[in-house]
Amino acid sequence: MDKIEPANQTLCPVARSELVVGDRWTVLILRELFMRNHRFEEIQAQTGGTPQMIAGRLKSLEADGLVERRRYNERPPRYEYYLTEKGNAFHPVMLALRAWGESWMKSPDEGRAISYTHLSCGGSAGLGPTCESCGVPLEREDLRADLNPAYAEERQQRWEAFKAAR
Structure with missing residues (x-):
């Protein structure tokens, strides 16, 4: 062998x-x-x-x-x-993991954890790798992230718990 x-x-x-x-x-x-x-x-x-x-x-x-x-x-x-x-x-890989996770690991009623705006066109970037609004490949520096309020709260709670444990 x-x-x-x-x-x-x-x-x-x-x-x-x-x-x-x-x-x-x-x-x-x-x-x-x-x-x-x-x-x-x-x-x-x-x-x-x-x-x-x-x-x-x-x-x-x-x-x-x-x-x-x-x-x-x-x-x-x-x-x-x-x-x-x-x-x-590695950003396109992260976009792919995010898209797969949003599509297969969550229920649709949870909403997207993060919604990206494509700064070049001002439209929703979608799940990538190209902008769903204009079709241009997504680059990290050309995206604005807006966290779902529930996800923002989850992250804030993690931060508060971390600080309290120190």
Whole structure:
């Protein structure tokens, strides 16, 4: 029987990608970065991950070139995390996960968690990857996010619970 090659030694792009973004916590961290939450506490509060888990995933994302750290405080040293060009290139994957989740993992009466407005045309962006109003491919920087009030409240409750537990 032939030996199975590790994922990083295959030509399969899915197997190689899974090595970097193939777990729930990494995808949730990327979600928060796409939602412009850059500080460790914000990421931890919204993902529910332990500090060790979030730190480990952020270090891996940084080592893989998807995230860069930027110091915002000298004493004590504190960092914010930003997507790199490689990290931003994951946006269509996030749109696809969102579209699949909205279509298959929720009931229609819950409404969309986030509605995007396509700033170029001013219309509803829909679920992507192209704008449902004008047909142009969606780019992260050209979208305005409006959170469903129930989702905004859910996120606020997570933040409040996180702060209270500290």
